[in-house]
Amino acid sequence: MLTVSGLKRLHICVSFDLRGGECVALQGPSGVGKTLLLRSIADLDPNEGAVKLDGKLRESMPAPAWRKQVTYLAAEPGWWSDTVREHFTAWDDALPLVKRLRLPEDCASWPIQRLSTGERQRLALVRGLVLQSRVLLLDEPTSALDAASAAAVESLIADRVKQGASVIWSTHDDAQARRVGSRILRMSTGGRIEEELT
Amino acid sequence: MTYIPLAYGDLILPALLVVMDGVLSLVLHLKLERQLAVATVRMVVQLVLVGYVLTFLFAAVSPLWTALAAFVMVLFASREIVARQKRRLPGIWSYGLGASCTLLAAGSVTMFALLTELRPDPWYHPRYALPLLGMILGNTMTGISLGLDVLITGLVRERSAIEACLALGGTRYQAVLPVVRDALRSGFTPIMNSMAAIGLVSLPGMMTGQILAGVAPVDAAKYQLLIMFLIAGGTGLGTLAAVLGGARLLTDQRHRLRLDRVSSGG
Numbered sequence: 001m002l003t004v005s006g007l008k009r010l011h012i013c014v015s016f017d018l019r020g021g022e023c024v025a026l027q028g029p030s031g032v033g034k035t036l037l038l039r040s041i042a043d044l045d046p047n048e049g050a051v052k053l054d055g056k057l058r059e060s061m062p063a064p065a066w067r068k069q070v071t072y073l074a075a076e077p078g079w080w081s082d083t084v085r086e087h088f089t090a091w092d093d094a095l096p097l098v099k100r101l102r103l104p105e106d107c108a109s110w111p112i113q114r115l116s117t118g119e120r121q122r123l124a125l126v127r128g129l130v131l132q133s134r135v136l137l138l139d140e141p142t143s144a145l146d147a148a149s150a151a152a153v154e155s156l157i158a159d160r161v162k163q164g165a166s167v168i169w170s171t172h173d174d175a176q177a178r179r180v181g182s183r184i185l186r187m188s189t190g191g192r193i194e195e196e197l198t
Numbered sequence: 199m200t201y202i203p204l205a206y207g208d209l210i211l212p213a214l215l216v217v218m219d220g221v222l223s224l225v226l227h228l229k230l231e232r233q234l235a236v237a238t239v240r241m242v243v244q245l246v247l248v249g250y251v252l253t254f255l256f257a258a259v260s261p262l263w264t265a266l267a268a269f270v271m272v273l274f275a276s277r278e279i280v281a282r283q284k285r286r287l288p289g290i291w292s293y294g295l296g297a298s299c300t301l302l303a304a305g306s307v308t309m310f311a312l313l314t315e316l317r318p319d320p321w322y323h324p325r326y327a328l329p330l331l332g333m334i335l336g337n338t339m340t341g342i343s344l345g346l347d348v349l350i351t352g353l354v355r356e357r358s359a360i361e362a363c364l365a366l367g368g369t370r371y372q373a374v375l376p377v378v379r380d381a382l383r384s385g386f387t388p389i390m391n392s393m394a395a396i397g398l399v400s401l402p403g404m405m406t407g408q409i410l411a412g413v414a415p416v417d418a419a420k421y422q423l424l425i426m427f428l429i430a431g432g433t434g435l436g437t438l439a440a441v442l443g444g445a446r447l448l449t450d451q452r453h454r455l456r457l458d459r460v461s462s463g464g
Contacts (some may be wrong), residue, residue, distance in 0.1 A: 042363060044361060044364060044455075046454065046456075062451055063453040063454070064367045064369050067366070071365060072365045073365070074362065074365065076355070076358060076360060077358070077362055078359035078363075079359055080356070080360070081376075128366060131366060169434070175292070185298075193216060
């Protein structure tokens with residue numbers, strides 16, 4: 001479904017395929033360029049190479065349309081308004097996901113300041129998931145979560161994968177990588193990736 | 199109209215006040231005396247020079263010389279805008295954006311006043327065109343430099359919020375809108391504050407000048423109102439153009455935030 005060929009950004013140079021309904025784990029030491037790679041696929045930084053979704057080049061569509069289908073979710077999400085609800089076009093659509101990720105149901109009216117780091121991370125995930133993107137680029141989506149919340153996130157993403165979404169999941173947790181990924185892409189300091197089967 | 203003309207000799211006594219400032223700086227070890235001396239000399243030279251330049255221009259009443267003088271004024275204004283930025287726009291744009299926006303805003307508002315209300319003969323008469331342009335330029339410049347400074351600082355500070363919006367499929371216009379609003383608000387604030395305080399706290403320089411020159415206070419007030427309206431319009435236009443232009447330069451066609459284009463100034 002997602003084809004990345006000859007993607008170049010700074011020292012990174014990678015090619016790989018991602019099938020529909022597949023979740024691959026992205027691993028590698030800190031600072032090796034995992035975030036850069038995910039941001040480049042989402043076209044958030046200038047980069048070279050051909051990235052296609054179902055054979056369609058990303059340059060063939062406006063960047064916002066591409067990012068609604070190939071959505072990058074940052075490890076430390078940003079917030080552009082004061083309250084939670086202002087970050088959602090339809091809060092009702094988000095509510096089932098809010099419940100499932102064990103977030104307080106009445107948090108819509110909360111100021112962002114009131115949320116803990118873990119709550120913000122899960123809420124940012126909800127904010128991205130309501131777009132129903134075809135490809136999710138998750139940058140350490142459970143780094144600030146306790147075990148129970150992390151499990152809730154893993155099961156929610158697994159459901160999305162069953163429904164046909166493709167996911168690249170960057171993680172430092174080897175056990176999590178094996179749990180969520182059907183393959184592991186291991187990034188080395190040279191900016192290349194090697195594939196490992198789990 | 200009657201006014202009391204000054205000879206150069208009449209300035210010696212008042213100038214002693216600046217010398218007093220210098221002595222204070224020396225006695226209190228403020229280390230300002232060098233700076234004070236340079237500023238004073240600059241002021242004297244610049245003002246006397248501009249007096250002679252204007253005398254020449256008023257005698258010539260040439261569209262070419264007037265345009266050249268206006269151009270030099272815009273150049274100095276854009277230099278001042280750049281000097282006031284903590285972080286700068288890329289390459290030629292660091293000067294270009296400020297210069298083109300001040301020129302656009304101050305120029306069009308000055309023309310508007312000359313052609314509709316003041317109507318001097320000829321319309322480009324430097325006695326009207328240059329002082330008007332100067333006053334509008336100074337205020338427009340303040341609006342533009344404040345607006346740009348808040349814009350660039352805001353884009354850097356709000357980077358994660360802007361990129362979150364972009365990553366979720368927002369356009370660059372949606373993503374930078376909160377920062378653009380802040381920048382416009384900052385650019386407009388000084389002129390609104392001075393409009394509110396004018397006459398109560400401060401008597402504007404031009405009105406004071408006209409009163410000293412013997413113009414009836416109510417007539418001077420009318421002139422000042424005209425100038426203030428022009429300044430408000432010029433600041434609005436210039437700040438809007440500069441902030442929108444800056445926001446466009448720091449994003450790209452693929453709706454990315456391009457902070458790599460910002461360089462930090464001195």
